[in-house]
């Protein structure tokens with residue numbers, strides 16, 4: 001027996017969605033894809049990946065909330081789409097639907113969107129719905145044996161305890177850029193030899209500002225993200241660092257990593273998408289252009305890779321890569337999220353709901369920027385950390401946290 005045959009990770013077990021080394025995957029080709037949230041920022045970039053690889057990805061169904069015109073345009077562009085679904089039932093009366101190709105079925109109502117993963121013949125479900133509204137669809141995708149390509153981080157934040165027991169390696173593929181990066185750093189490694197995840201953050205538009213300086217922040221200022229072009233809620237969450245807090249919880253679930261071993265770090269240029277440190281002190285980083293089509297595409301091409309959708313970075317011209325600790329005093333949302341994640345149970349679900357309400361209230365001009373963290377903190381104070389038991393329970397927690405958050409918003413706004 002040679003040295004090579006006594007490989008150290010022979011008996012390694014999977015860790016979260018990280019496969020044990022040597023695991024082989026077969027993927028269906030072409031991939032029959034259901035795209036939820038097809039009209040949003042991630043959805044549109046996914047459609048772009050589909051356009052680039054018509055021989056590899058076949059869009060079979062798309063869903064959105066109320067953007068009926070754009071959904072009809074997609075059905076006309078991709079004749080492989082046989083089903084479209086809209087959560088907003090009033091879309092059923094839209095004249096735009098006359099443009100749907102013959103034989104393409106339209107479904108209406110939130111339940112029809114939620115059950116799409118289970119009721120349409122498909123291989124992969126890419127969930128790019130925004131917010132807790134994506135929870136049931138994630139569950140349906142995994143329960144019906146589909147591969148879940150997950151952008152909707154809120155599903156894991158709120159319902160990681162329900163989703164992860166259903167998510168074996170290769171069945172849940174992260175789309176969030178940091179988590180895709182971490183997933184790739186783990187490839188070929190004994191997953192249990194990882195000692196720390198370095199979760200990178202751009203720091204957002206207000207990096208370096210002190211808490212008091214954030215008082216006068218306007219909606220326009222907060223929507224101006226330095227490196228990524230995203231939906232409104234995640235853009236505000238990136239500026240408050242709540243997004244990083246949600247991502248720490250997401251990483252905890254996906255990679256079965258204790259909170260003490262997940263360290264958020266600001267990396268201003270957003271070219272290091274995250275890093276994993278191993279027991280011998282080695283650190284693997286994933287670098288590349290800040291373009292969401294790269295992780296979206298990997299979730300569809302896994303275990304292979306397809307041609308780059310983005311211009312490669314010229315590393316010699318980039319010049320420098322800067323790191324810093326996040327400032328938890330100026331950005332209390334990150335501190336709150338880390339605490340809620342550690343306590344666990346239903347608290348992350350309540351926190352996410354309160355944050356969704358607070359962010360919308362800020363976007364509507366009802367509360368100030370720094371009120372966002374105040375709303376979330378006050379709502380969380382009212383919840384006990386009960387264990388997660390069911391999706392129905394999470395829906396009740398979500399609804400009750402929203403009502404309480406609206407109450408705090410009204411107090412702050414008066």
Ligand code: NDP
Pocket residue numbers: 036037038039040041042043063064065066067068086087110113127128129130131133151152153154175176177228229230231232233234292
């Ligand atoms: P957007 O707000 O741009 O898009 C949201 C999409 O979801 C739209 O298609 C919208 O439809 C649809 N939608 C929202 N609510 C419902 C509902 N109740 N029923 C059916 N459809 C609904 O969001 P993003 O694309 O920015 O984000 C999507 C998810 O991806 C989020 O969880 C976010 O955290 C995550 N993510 C996003 C990144 C980004 O770069 N944008 C990066 C990493 C993760 P309609 O057009 O009809 O309103």
Ligand code: MG
Pocket residue numbers: 176177178247
């Ligand atoms: Mg991210």
